[in-house]
Structure formats: structure tokens, C-alpha cells
Amino acid sequence: xxxxKNNISPDLVRCIGSHVAQHHSGFDRLGFEADILAELEDxxxxxxxxxxxxxxxxxxxxxxxxxxxxxxxxxxxxxEIAFDRGSDERGIRGWGMMPLGMVVxxxxxDDFDASxxxxxxxxxxxxxxxxxxxxxxxxxxxSLAIMTPWVKDKSVHxxxxxxxxxxxxxxxGMRLQALVADxxxxxxxxxALKDDPEDYVRRxxxxxxxDIAKDxxxxxxxxxxxxxxxxxxxxxxxxxxxxxxxxxQGHTATLEAFGLNPPEIRVEGPQILTTEVAYGEAVGFEFExxxxxxNQQDLVLDYLIHFxxxxxxxxxxxxxxxxxxxxxxxxxxxSRSHAIRPITTRVYYxxxxxxxxxxxxxxxxxxxxxLVIEKE
Numbered sequence: 001x002x003x004x005k006n007n008i009s010p011d012l013v014r015c016i017g018s019h020v021a022q023h024h025s026g027f028d029r030l031g032f033e034a035d036i037l038a039e040l041e042d043x044x045x046x047x048x049x050x051x052x053x054x055x056x057x058x059x060x061x062x063x064x065x066x067x068x069x070x071x072x073x074x075x076x077x078x079x080e081i082a083f084d085r086g087s088d089e090r091g092i093r094g095w096g097m098m099p100l101g102m103v104v105x106x107x108x109x110d111d112f113d114a115s116x117x118x119x120x121x122x123x124x125x126x127x128x129x130x131x132x133x134x135x136x137x138x139x140x141x142x143s144l145a146i147m148t149p150w151v152k153d154k155s156v157h158x159x160x161x162x163x164x165x166x167x168x169x170x171x172x173g174m175r176l177q178a179l180v181a182d183x184x185x186x187x188x189x190x191x192a193l194k195d196d197p198e199d200y201v202r203r204x205x206x207x208x209x210x211d212i213a214k215d216x217x218x219x220x221x222x223x224x225x226x227x228x229x230x231x232x233x234x235x236x237x238x239x240x241x242x243x244x245x246x247x248x249q250g251h252t253a254t255l256e257a258f259g260l261n262p263p264e265i266r267v268e269g270p271q272i273l274t275t276e277v278a279y280g281e282a283v284g285f286e287f288e289x290x291x292x293x294x295n296q297q298d299l300v301l302d303y304l305i306h307f308x309x310x311x312x313x314x315x316x317x318x319x320x321x322x323x324x325x326x327x328x329x330x331x332x333x334x335s336r337s338h339a340i341r342p343i344t345t346r347v348y349y350x351x352x353x354x355x356x357x358x359x360x361x362x363x364x365x366x367x368x369x370x371l372v373i374e375k376e
Contacts, residue, residue, distance in 0.1 A: 007095040008048040010037055015087045018076040018095060020059065032059050045173065048097075053102035062102070064111055066117050071100055074148060079124035079155065092124035095144040101131035109138055116146045123161045130223065132165040134172040140178055144185055151192040154199055156200055162189050163204040169211040183212045183219070195235060202238045209242035221253035228257060230246060248302060250361025260300055260360045265294035265326070267364035270355045277340055279348060279373040285355050286335035287365065293328045298325050299359050303339060306354035307346070308371070340371060348373060 013036050021029040036055050040048055060067045068260075076091030087096040099120055107117030112135060119128040136143045152160045164170065166186045168179040179186060186208070193205050213220040224239050231239065238249075239257075246254040266289075274286035283305075291297060299322045301321040306314040319338065326332065338355075340348065351374035 004045065005048060008040075008045055008052070008098065010040060012087060012096055013040065013052060015089075015093060016056075017098070020090070022094055023070045023073040024060065027059055032056075032061075036268050043289075049098040049102060050093075052099035053106065053239075056099060057106060064108065064114065067107065068104070071103065072121065075121060076125055079157075082152065084254055095126065095321060097126035097128070098130075101110070101128050101359040104128075105131040107133045109134060112139070112142055112146065116143075119250040120150070120158055120161075123156045124155050126159055128159065129164040129167075129170060130173045132161065132228055133170070133176060136166060137174060138178055140185065141353070144189070148189065151189055156198045159193060159196060159198070160201045160204045163201065163208050166318055167204075167208045167211045169214060174275070180215055183216060187223075192211050194238060195232075199234070202234060203241065205307050206241035208240045210245055213243065213246050217249075217251050218253055220246060221251060221257055224254060225257040231321060243357055247361075248320070248358075249302065250358060250363075252361060255300075255361050258300075260298060263297060263299055263359045263362060265297070265299075265359065266292055267357060267359070269367050270357060270367045272333075272367050273337075274357065274367045274369065274371045276372060278373060279350070280341055282337040282339040283353075283355065283369050284335065285339040285367070286333060287316045287357055289326065289330075289332045289334065289359075291330045292363070293326075297324060299323065302358040303336060303338070304358060304363070306356065306366075308349045308351050309354055310347070310349060312351075314352075316356070316360065332340065 013033055017029045017033045018024045020032070021027050028129055031054055038049055043051060052286040060070060074092050076087065076093035077206045078090070078093065092100060101119065103116055104115050104118055104122070108118070115135065116132070119251070120129055122128045132143065132147070144166070147162050148167070150158050158365065166176070166179065166189065167173070168176050168183055178316050190205050191202055192209060196202050209220050209223065220243065224243050227239050228237060243254050247258070267287060268290070269287040270285040274282070275281045300323050302318050302319050304318050308313055309315050321336065324332070348371065350371050352368050353371050354366055354368045
């Protein structure tokens, strides 16, 4: 598989150099490209973008209007395209927007109107979600005032930027501490976008709410309850995605918003089917559920693997399982296996681990198994 960093390649550096040269007389194209290519290979993706941005900053005019005119002229004429479409002789787009956006964010804080106008055009050719954040950090009220009308923009990328760019905890992006502390300024924007015709926008709204849920779970539960009233399928999908972390955590108010009440059941198990598991194989287990209610129950089931940490303690990891409806007095047996295989986000330690079940936010059972890791 091609390394992710290669999205910002030597060919892209040369393409950017070519377009700067077309619109900036006296530009030292060969020096610009040579200086970047001398360092590019050993850097990861974001570092590569930052390297290009620093050299662009050094070569472009200091006068902001002249600088922005060059960047504007470099943009590819085609918009409304997929992010992975490459830059070419017609202009810069896709991953090429990453260093160009960094230049705007680094040099445009004294002119919000000009910067946001340029970022609005850039986001149509990829995204400016990282580049609006320094402006939000410096003057949140002014930034949101500029972005608010964009909720009705004809470009799906511009509408998405309203939600994605203002996410409090955007991955890879600057954390917006003011919105982490108080997310209410962006709620009218999310309200305006919740029924956007494009799933691309609605998914961003869901991710934005999931960010908020990390710090304000009760607020997101209230929003979920409100938005689920008379919700169509797309909005219901949005809300469920927005609440995915809260549902996994068993947040009571969120579960109630989805009509999930505390379960009235008896749980037998888990019975571990493979009490000794070799690294690379799977642990098998089963539960028996018995309804103790006189009413039908909707249940959301997750299972937890309690992995051993380096210090010997067990740390639970929640995995989604299934949704089901249990009739009054019904008895049901469920089985599952979970592969213990190498993944980049976890280090495994041999010894005692465990399995448990989470139903509508409540935990049941706890059975141990041994993970055997052969020493090299």
C-alpha cells in the first residue's frame, strides 16, 4: 500500500512551483523546489505540507493582497470534486490545498474578510477545515458571523466546512478550547445543517456532536431527544452516529432518547468457549438472556473485552454487537468470537483477560480467559 505521506509528493511540489511561477514574476522556482525536495523524503504528511507552506511563505510577496491574488490564481478551475483528485497543469486542488491553506492561516489573521473569502474557494477543491481554526481561536464571534451564511451555500464543501471547521476536537486540527468549554455558539449552525441533503454534511454534523459529547454528554442527549422527534431515516442515522460514544458508554439520558430503558433481564454467562487463546486466534463466548419483564423490550448489546495492560490491570474496550427485541419471558442464547490479532492501536500482554456484556448501558457478567503469547 502506498504510504499516506506520498499524497504530498515531489510531483506535487513541482506542480505548485510551476503555478507560482506563472503568477509571480521573479519567483525562484528551481531554488524553491530544490530546498523542499532536499527534506521531503524523511517527513510525514503534515510535516511535508508544513515544509511547503514555509517555503511558499518565504517566496510569496509580503503584501497580503498580492500574496492572496497569487494563491487565488493557482486554484484549479474545477470545484465540487473528490478530495483525492490530483493537481495538474490547470491548477492546484486535493492534497495541494493543504500547504496553501496553511499559508492563509499563518499570514491572514489581520484580514479576516480576505482570508475567509480565499479559504471558501480553497475548501471547494479539498477542505479548509484546519485553516479556519486559527481565526476561530483569535476571534470566535467574528469568524462565526462570517461562516453563518455559508450554511445555505450551494457548495456541499462550503456547507460542510461550517460544521467540520468549527468542531471543538477535530482530529489533526488545533483544539478550539473556547468551544470545548462552551459549544453553544455552534449549535445554531448544526441545527441549520442537520437535514442537509448531502450525507457528507450530515456526517460532519454527527462528528461535531460526538466531539461535544466528550465534554457535555447531557447536552448532546438533549439534542438527540429533540432531533429524534418525527425524524426521517437520514436524521435518525445522523443522531445515532453522533451518539455512538455515549451509547457505548451507557449514558442513561442518551439511551432514553432512543427509547432504550434499563433492561429487565437475567443474564447467564458469559461462558468462555476457548479459555486459553493463542495470540492470533479468537476467544469464543456465549450468553443466555432471559426476559423478566411482562413487556416487550428493545435491547442494544455490546460486549467488552477487558485487556491486560502493561501494569497488569485490566482495561475494558467496548465493541458493538447487535440490537434485538426480547418478548416477555423469552430466553435467548447468543454466541460470538473475537479475534486477538495484531492491530496498530493496541499492544497485547499475555495472561488473564476477561469478557463481559453491556445491555442498554448496564454491564453483566465477567468471565476470564488466558491469552498465550509465545516469546520470540
